[in-house]
Amino acid sequence: MxxxxxxxxxxxxxxxxxxxxxxxxxxxxxxxxxxxxxxxxxxxxxxxxxxxxxxxxxxxxxxxxxxxxxxxxxxxxxxxxxxxxxxxxxxxxxxxxxxxxxxxxxxxxxxxxxxxxxxxxxxxxxxxGTTGVMVNTKIYKGDINTSAVIFDPPEELKGKINVVPSMNDVIDMAIGYVGGQPCTDDKTVLKAARDKLMAAKPSWASIDYASFEKFIKEDLQASVFWSGATMRIRAENPGFAYGYPKEGYALxxxxxxxxxxxxxxxxxxxxxxxxxxxxxxxxxxxxxxxxxxxxxxxxxMDPELPKAPEMNIPPELKSAAHFQVTCPADVQQIYTKIWTELTK
CATH class of the missing domain: 3.40.190.10 (Periplasmic binding protein-like II)
Structure with a gap:
């Protein structure tokens, strides 16, 4: 993705x-x-x-x-x-x-x-793969299986969070966090997701395809991230871990x-x-x-790959997954408006 x-x-x-x-x-x-x-x-x-x-x-x-x-x-x-x-x-x-x-x-x-x-x-x-959250567990000791890491971050992560500039990944995650379903046309849910994104943005360091080195060197401590990319970073800095948000994440x-x-x-x-x-x-x-x-x-395959946590969704969190699909055109237009405002 x-x-x-x-x-x-x-x-x-x-x-x-x-x-x-x-x-x-x-x-x-x-x-x-x-x-x-x-x-x-x-x-x-x-x-x-x-x-x-x-x-x-x-x-x-x-x-x-x-x-x-x-x-x-x-x-x-x-x-x-x-x-x-x-x-x-x-x-x-x-x-x-x-x-x-x-x-x-x-x-x-x-x-x-x-x-x-x-x-x-x-x-x-x-x-x-999946789109979840990656966080440095040396810095953050709480639950990693929640998108609160991104949208209501604790003090130790504020200013050290990256959000990848992947519109549907990020907005879908925000919609799940406020209790909705991806591609919803419910204006109340979409406004709640927009408001949550705008409120969280001051706690982020960047909306960027940040280099792996920024995480490995711990200049950044958390991100909306993809499973395979997390595995690459974890190989260089084992403090990082991948979380499957219980509020919803994309497959x-x-x-x-x-x-x-x-x-x-x-x-x-x-x-x-x-x-x-x-x-x-x-x-x-x-x-x-x-x-x-x-x-x-x-x-x-490399022997460790099929066993890696990024390749194995915890059974209790499988129901939180949604397969990422094409939203209807009218919904996608709203996504674009939210994204344009967020990335100004």
């Missing part, structure tokens, strides 16, 4: 230079920052003699704006499930029929016939899709099939620290 970090937005990154300029083909991938494993790209290049470039973006909104503008030259994009229906409605994705690819048999049954792409005509799974999946105006369609189809191989899906999880939807990938 979601959801990458310390991004090099709109910067082309040539991941491998192992092949000469005149290779058998080219593939241009557009993905969230720090979300594409170099080892995966190298392996694909060697397997198919295809030269791959990766360009990074910071949000779904940035990616869609670039793609809609045209002339981008990308073949593959990795949108979140919540925006896939918008991509499809706007005619931005190729109907590549992933369900007919040889490795589709490896997709876990629960991720096969999904609401955002019924029958999987356009997308294949990349990774899944999401990011997906790989071929763009309707892709120039290298056959190579893009090869790549979609490639990432549905269990060993290759494990490369993605090992790098991003998120789960994937490919059966059999666990045996290729």
């Amino acid at each position: 979601k959801y990458a970090y310390r991004l090099a937005a709109s910067t082309a990154l040539l991941v491998s230079v192992g092949f000469p300029a005149l290779a058998e083909g080219q593939l241009n991938i557009y993905n969230f920052g720090l979300y594409t494993p170099p080892d995966l790209i190298k392996k694909f290049e060697q397997a198919y003699d295809v030269k791959v470039s990766v360009t990074e973006y910071d949000s779904n909104e940035t990616a869609m704006a670039k793609i809609e503008a045209g002339g981008h030259g990308f073949d593959i994009v990795i949108p979140s499930a919540s925006v896939v229906p918008i991509y499809i409605e706007k005619g931005l994705l190729l109907k590549s029929e992933p369900s007919q690819m040889s490795n589709f048999k490896n997709v876990n049954a629960e991720w096969v016939d999904v609401d955002w792409d019924a029958g999987r005509h356009y997308t294949v799974p990349w990774v899944w 999401w999946q990011d997906n790989a899709a071929i763009l309707a105006d892709a120039k290298n369609v056959e190579n893009a189809k090869l790549f979609l099939n490639f990432i549905m191989d269990p060993e290759n899906a494990a490369l993605i999880s090992n790098y991003t620290r998120y789960g994937n939807a490919i059966t059999g990938s666990e045996k290729f």
Whole structure:
């Protein structure tokens, strides 16, 4: 989603230079920052003699704006499930029929016939994760499974909190905190969420894609954050922990899709099939620290990954999860108004 970090937005990154300029083909991938494993790209290049470039973006909104503008030259994009229906409605994705690819048999049954792409005509799974709170438990000794850490923070965290600039993640969390459901059209609930956000903002240090180093060095002590990104930081500073807010938190999946105006369609189809191989899906999880939807990938994962707290929702908090979806247009307009005011 979601959801990458310390991004090099709109910067082309040539991941491998192992092949000469005149290779058998080219593939241009557009993905969230720090979300594409170099080892995966190298392996694909060697397997198919295809030269791959990766360009990074910071949000779904940035990616869609670039793609809609045209002339981008990308073949593959990795949108979140919540925006896939918008991509499809706007005619931005190729109907590549992933369900007919040889490795589709490896997709876990629960991720096969999904609401955002019924029958999987356009997308294949990349990774899944959750959006919760991350906090330094050396500083804060209270309950971490609450978004009060962000919206009614204790004194020891005030001025040391970051909120990622991911509109739906943050507003959905605020709506849950005031007792509503994501994408609600209840004006009373939306106003309460807006008021809570505005009241909490003076206690925050930033609304930013802050660098990992700011957390590792403890310049920042808490954040609205994503599960895999938290795991990366915890590896460098074990004081940090990931919380699943009992008031509500998002479960999401990011997906790989071929763009309707892709120039290298056959190579893009090869790549979609490639990432549905269990060993290759494990490369993605090992790098991003998120789960994937490919059966059999666990045996290729880093041993600690499937057991990590960021990958295992506590049973008593599973009911607080909601899958992040596309809000109706009128509700999304209200979200945008709230977000614009909050980020002034």
